[in-house]
Amino acid sequence: MSYRVKRSEFDDILSKLQEDYKIYAPTRKKDKGTFSDTDLVLYDRVSSLEEIDFNSKTKYSPKEVVFPITQTLFYFNGNEYIEAEDKGEKVLVFLRPCEVNAFKRLDKIFLENGPQEDIYYKRLREKVKFVVVECTEGFDSCFCVSMGTNRTDDYSVFIRVSDEEIFCEVKDDELAEVFVDKESTDYSPEFIQENKQQVEVPALEDITTDLFDSEIWKEYSKRCIGCGRCNTVCPTCSCWTMQDISYQDNENIGERRRVWAGCHIDGYTEMAGGHDFRTTYGDRMRFKTLHKIYDFRKRFDIDMCVGCGRCEDVCPQYISFVGAIKKLNQAIKEGKNNG
Amino acid sequence: MANNPYIPTTVEIISIRPESEVDYTYRLAIDLDVDNGQFVEVSIPKVGECPISVSDFGEGYIDLTIRHVGKVTNQIAHLEVGDKLGIRGPYGNGFPIEEYRGKDLVIAAGGTGLAPVKSIINYFYRNSKEVNSLTLLLGFKNPANILFADEIAKWERADHINVILTVDEGDEDWTGNVGLVTDIVDRVDFDNVANRSVVIVGPPIMMKFTSLEFMKHDIKEEQIWVSFERKMSCGIGKCGHCKMDDTYICVEGPVFNYTKAKNLVD
Numbered sequence: 001m002s003y004r005v006k007r008s009e010f011d012d013i014l015s016k017l018q019e020d021y022k023i024y025a026p027t028r029k030k031d032k033g034t035f036s037d038t039d040l041v042l043y044d045r046v047s048s049l050e051e052i053d054f055n056s057k058t059k060y061s062p063k064e065v066v067f068p069i070t071q072t073l074f075y076f077n078g079n080e081y082i083e084a085e086d087k088g089e090k091v092l093v094f095l096r097p098c099e100v101n102a103f104k105r106l107d108k109i110f111l112e113n114g115p116q117e118d119i120y121y122k123r124l125r126e127k128v129k130f131v132v133v134e135c136t137e138g139f140d141s142c143f144c145v146s147m148g149t150n151r152t153d154d155y156s157v158f159i160r161v162s163d164e165e166i167f168c169e170v171k172d173d174e175l176a177e178v179f180v181d182k183e184s185t186d187y188s189p190e191f192i193q194e195n196k197q198q199v200e201v202p203a204l205e206d207i208t209t210d211l212f213d214s215e216i217w218k219e220y221s222k223r224c225i226g227c228g229r230c231n232t233v234c235p236t237c238s239c240w241t242m243q244d245i246s247y248q249d250n251e252n253i254g255e256r257r258r259v260w261a262g263c264h265i266d267g268y269t270e271m272a273g274g275h276d277f278r279t280t281y282g283d284r285m286r287f288k289t290l291h292k293i294y295d296f297r298k299r300f301d302i303d304m305c306v307g308c309g310r311c312e313d314v315c316p317q318y319i320s321f322v323g324a325i326k327k328l329n330q331a332i333k334e335g336k337n338n339g
Numbered sequence: 340m341a342n343n344p345y346i347p348t349t350v351e352i353i354s355i356r357p358e359s360e361v362d363y364t365y366r367l368a369i370d371l372d373v374d375n376g377q378f379v380e381v382s383i384p385k386v387g388e389c390p391i392s393v394s395d396f397g398e399g400y401i402d403l404t405i406r407h408v409g410k411v412t413n414q415i416a417h418l419e420v421g422d423k424l425g426i427r428g429p430y431g432n433g434f435p436i437e438e439y440r441g442k443d444l445v446i447a448a449g450g451t452g453l454a455p456v457k458s459i460i461n462y463f464y465r466n467s468k469e470v471n472s473l474t475l476l477l478g479f480k481n482p483a484n485i486l487f488a489d490e491i492a493k494w495e496r497a498d499h500i501n502v503i504l505t506v507d508e509g510d511e512d513w514t515g516n517v518g519l520v521t522d523i524v525d526r527v528d529f530d531n532v533a534n535r536s537v538v539i540v541g542p543p544i545m546m547k548f549t550s551l552e553f554m555k556h557d558i559k560e561e562q563i564w565v566s567f568e569r570k571m572s573c574g575i576g577k578c579g580h581c582k583m584d585d586t587y588i589c590v591e592g593p594v595f596n597y598t599k600a601k602n603l604v605d
Contacts, residue, residue, distance in 0.1 A: 110577060115590065245385070
């Protein structure tokens with residue numbers, strides 16, 4: 001069912017939803033940006049329509065909802081382990097189609113990869129529902145159409161926001177009662193058909209190990225500074241490291257957490273004794289690039305990258321991921337021509 | 340939440356045995372269903388966790404041979420018999436022992452690489468009739484770094500085991516071989532090449548060049564198995580640290596046939 005809701009009425013809907021759900025959406029934090037007089041757009045809890053920024057791309061992705069930056073797994077008390085509690089709150093996230101597709105990538109790793117499900121991820125993930133915001137224009141650095149992530153069917157509510165009203169397609173029975181007294185309409189979602197940036201992802205069989213030594217990666221050894229911004233803003237980067245802490249007040253007590261880690265950052269592969277792999281930034285760029293558009297697909301039949309373009313938005317060295325894919329295509333082509 | 344894969348089991352240290360100047364074997368009181376070559380995650384609350392391969396196991400115990408070189412292992416150095424450690428696992432796959440039955444098996448180990456294969460050697464030491472022959476190529480940095488000296492002496496005394504030991508650098512008392520493991524490969528009896536299986540474990544460069552050396556003697560890629568060491572934070576395919584290409588070393592490894600291993604590029 002689809003409904004037409006006046007903007008002035010939407011806060012009532014949010015209020016009712018908040019009785020059962022924590023609501024996250026893109027928000028704009030005035031003057032909190034990296035540079036002076038710039039704002040920071042990021043996901044945060046909201047309670048009113050006014051707080052939601054529908055017109056900007058967030059710097060960070062909504063993955064924190066299911067994969068927090070730091071997450072306590074359990075507590076220590078001597079040699080006793082006490083599992084961290086789950087608050088059990090249900091969550092609604094206002095997000096875009098590419099970001100829903102990013103959650104599917106996280107699901108692959110945390111729920112399907114390896115011998116067991118990740119129970120900490122699962123218990124957060126099970127409580128998340130999506131309100132997808134129609135996105136027919138995109139942003140300058142987006143390339144979701146190329147990645148096939150411009151569409152999704154996985155949502156509870158799909159909305160189109162205009163100056164006067166909000167059109168809502170409601171698929172979730174549990175949420176439908178909040179909309180039931182609103183005017184029905186024939187709204188159906190639209191998806192972006194073309195981005196400003198386009199790129200062709202190479203076929204699996206075109207990527208061979210000789211490309212690992214390609215000259216194209218050497219450029220990144222000079223340009224990349226290993227800051228890991230691209231990893232932290234990526235909605236699909238899922239790597240993490242165990243971290244133990246103890247409390248100053250009582251040294252017998254502490255906790256084990258997982259914290260985000262990234263393949264571009266020093267120490268990611270370093271083992272005890274100092275043995276390290278992928279020490280050059282070019283090798284790390286190669287590893288990440290091929291993970292996002294090659295080996296994840298080999299394993300799970302979908303590319304990991306969802307084309308949100310955040311990595312390009314935040315890179316202090318202006319490294320473009322689309323540019324890297326294009327260079328890879330060129331290297332493949334040249335290799336074939338040479339062969 | 341039942342069956343939480345991240346919560347360790349607390350186990351007691353039964354014995355601590357020095358193996359070299361820097362390596363110690365900790366025997367832990369735990370019954371684990373281990374395959375030769377698998378690893379466990381060892382932890383000390385408030386310090387951290389690290390992956391360590393199981394160097395031997397039996398009823399009621401596992402052995403971990405640990406070099407004190409990292410945050411967790413340096414803390415383990417302060418522990419005594421009766422102290423406790425956290426253990427999760429075992430993780431990964433082991434060596435396919437069934438493939439080695441009836442074969443002329445060669446095991447080449449470099450340094451601490453001997454730890455993950457020690458249990459296989461001891462298995463075929465005890466079950467000598469299950470292999471046609473067993474040759475051990477053991478390389479260490481120097482005589483002071485030789486691991487499991489008593490066990491090596493035990494293997495040397497066995498009729499069906501041929502032990503060739505070498506060190507990168509000798510000392511005044513050393514009268515044995517000096518050189519890399521690759522230098523002693525040609526001392527293996529390569530009659531009936533087709534019946535050989537080769538296990539190679541050590542630093543990445545050692546595994547690569549030792550494999551190539553064996554292939555010069557007409558050993559085929561599919562006859563060689565290696566084991567990878569990586570920084571594994573979770574051990575169950577989630578944290579991403581150990582991934583190479585589309586392969587998670589903690590899940591599909593650490594043991595690989597060379598046909599697969601040769602395509603794994605860091």
